[in-house]
Amino acid sequence: MINFLRRIINNFKEYFLVAVLSIISISLLSTNEKPAVKRIRTFAFGNFAFFNKILNYPLSFLKNDYSLKELEEENARLMLEINKLRNKGLENENLRSMLNFRDTSKIQLLYADVISKLVNKNQGNFIINRGSDDGVLIGMPVINDKGLIGIVVDTSKNFSVVRTLYNNNLNTAVTIERLNIDGVLSWNGNELIIKNIPSHYEIKVGDSVVTSDFSTIFPPHIPVGIVSKRESVPIGLLHHLSVKPFVDINAVDNLFVMKIVPSKQINKLEMNLLKK
Amino acid sequence: MLWNFIKSILLFIPLASVQLVVIPLVSIDAITPNLIIILICFFTLKNGQMYGTLLGFILGFIFDLISGGLLGAFMFSFTISGFISGYFFNENKIEINTATSEFIIIVFLSATINSFLFNLISSSYNEMNIFSLVLEGGILPGLYTAFFALPVIVFNTRKELR
Numbered sequence: 246m247i248n249f250l251r252r253i254i255n256n257f258k259e260y261f262l263v264a265v266l267s268i269i270s271i272s273l274l275s276t277n278e279k280p281a282v283k284r285i286r287t288f289a290f291g292n293f294a295f296f297n298k299i300l301n302y303p304l305s306f307l308k309n310d311y312s313l314k315e316l317e318e319e320n321a322r323l324m325l326e327i328n329k330l331r332n333k334g335l336e337n338e339n340l341r342s343m344l345n346f347r348d349t350s351k352i353q354l355l356y357a358d359v360i361s362k363l364v365n366k367n368q369g370n371f372i373i374n375r376g377s378d379d380g381v382l383i384g385m386p387v388i389n390d391k392g393l394i395g396i397v398v399d400t401s402k403n404f405s406v407v408r409t410l411y412n413n414n415l416n417t418a419v420t421i422e423r424l425n426i427d428g429v430l431s432w433n434g435n436e437l438i439i440k441n442i443p444s445h446y447e448i449k450v451g452d453s454v455v456t457s458d459f460s461t462i463f464p465p466h467i468p469v470g471i472v473s474k475r476e477s478v479p480i481g482l483l484h485h486l487s488v489k490p491f492v493d494i495n496a497v498d499n500l501f502v503m504k505i506v507p508s509k510q511i512n513k514l515e516m517n518l519l520k521k
Numbered sequence: 522m523l524w525n526f527i528k529s530i531l532l533f534i535p536l537a538s539v540q541l542v543v544i545p546l547v548s549i550d551a552i553t554p555n556l557i558i559i560l561i562c563f564f565t566l567k568n569g570q571m572y573g574t575l576l577g578f579i580l581g582f583i584f585d586l587i588s589g590g591l592l593g594a595f596m597f598s599f600t601i602s603g604f605i606s607g608y609f610f611n612e613n614k615i616e617i618n619t620a621t622s623e624f625i626i627i628v629f630l631s632a633t634i635n636s637f638l639f640n641l642i643s644s645s646y647n648e649m650n651i652f653s654l655v656l657e658g659g660i661l662p663g664l665y666t667a668f669f670a671l672p673v674i675v676f677n678t679r680k681e682l683r
Contacts, residue, residue, distance in 0.1 A: 258571065259570050259571055259574065259604070259607070262571060262574050262575070263574050263600060263601070263604045266574060266575070266578045266596075266600045267597055267600055267601065269578075269596075270578070270581070270593045270596035270597035270600060271593060271597055271642075272593075273592050273593035273596065274591065274592070274593035274594065274597075274642065276592070276593075277591060277592050277593070282592060285586065286586050286589065286592060289583075289586035289587050290586065290587050290588070290589045293537070293538075293586075293587035294587075296534065296535075296538045297538050297541055297542050300538050300539065300542045300543070301542050304542065304543065304546075360542065361538075361541035361542050361545075361588075362541065362542075362545040363541065363588045363589065363590050364544075364545045364548045364551055364553050365551060365553065365639065365640070365643070366551050366552075366640055366644070366657065366658055367640060367643040367644045368590050368591055368594070368643045369551070370588075370589050370590060372541070372588075372589055399589060406589035411551070413643070413644060434640075434644050434653070434658075435653065435657075495545070495548060495551060
């Protein structure tokens with residue numbers, strides 16, 4: 246019996262090996278959010294990013310002009326300011342006076358270079374040259390002068406991983422600005438879509454999409470993109486909307502980390518409400 | 522055997538860096554060549570199927586960690602790719618397999634399967650249809666990777682002529 250088993254294992258050892266290794270790989274997929282795995286990953290990407298940084302250095306001369314850094318930062322600030330003002334214009338005066346407690350302090354932007362990218366159809370992410378030593382925290386939104394790029398999902402001392410909008414694990418609460426309709430934006434492997442919007446809303450191609458007040462991971466009114474297509478669902482009561490992002494995410498080389506964690510901001514607002 | 526593993530891992534480090542820093546610059550609509558697959562195919566065709574499967578597993582694990590991606594996704598797809606390319610291993614045809622157009626075909630096949638499996642795993646929550654999964658998620662990256670394998674056969678043919 247033992248000899249028979251040994252003969253089988255010897256004859257099919259390649260198949261046994263591939264089966265065992267495949268099972269290990271697939272079971273590891275479910276451990277991605279475990280703290281121990283996160284720690285190992287942080288250590289690995291944090292150290293390897295030094296190689297990427299060295300290789301990225303000569304390329305950065307081809308990719309960007311450092312004299313533009315300050316202008317880009319100013320543009321990003323203005324973009325946020327314009328959207329905040331546009332939204333305020335839509336609110337009535339009484340409501341604004343009631344909402345006077347809202348935090349309007351200047352958001353600090355941290356400039357960062359993209360040093361490596363994982364480009365594929367579903368799992369878009371970047372590694373940037375700013376980490377916890379620069380004050381970057383998990384959950385901080387990432388933008389450039391055109392709009393939203395993604396969110397920080399992992400940080401080491403000097404580097405961070407940014408999950409971009411082109412990642413099917415990132416779902417964002419957004420608002421269609423003109424009509425104030427909320428929805429959830431997600432990446433389907435080919436395009437950004439907002440699903441299940443009731444058909445009676447008169448949404449037009451070209452309508453602007455911004456992050457929603459209801460978002461717990463992004464601050465409100467950051468520009469995301471424009472509606473590029475309206476597609477009806479067979480039942481006919483709902484629509485799916487395709488969204489073209491303002492930012493060409495695969496071409497991004499420089500970006501800004503917004504030094505806020507939105508959930509903390511919400512907590513602060515709730516505290517303000519309690520005080521009133 | 523151990524030296525072969527060490528050699529391939531030492532080659533993997535700069536190649537992984539190029540894959541993450543330079544290759545995104547030549548991506549076409551998020552379709553990129555995969556240089557790691559070329560490395561796995563090359564060493565598998567020189568050392569056999571068991572070696573290739575194990576090499577795919579190890580390099581996949583390291584690449585998942587350093588790229589900040591989903592741990593297990595590249596591990597699985599590289600393991601299967603190493604296994605598939607190991608089918609073409611023949612001790613008497615090592616030079617033919619690594620220095621002729623056969624190498625391109627093997628790389629194309631392995632890269633297509635790798636890319637397809639990776640997208641299949643990582644797209645479990647979305648609605649990519651099977652046609653786009655096979656074409657955009659498999660064949661096109663496979664073709665692009667095969668194109669990047671051309672310098673390997675040029676280099677190997679020259680080495681043999683000497």
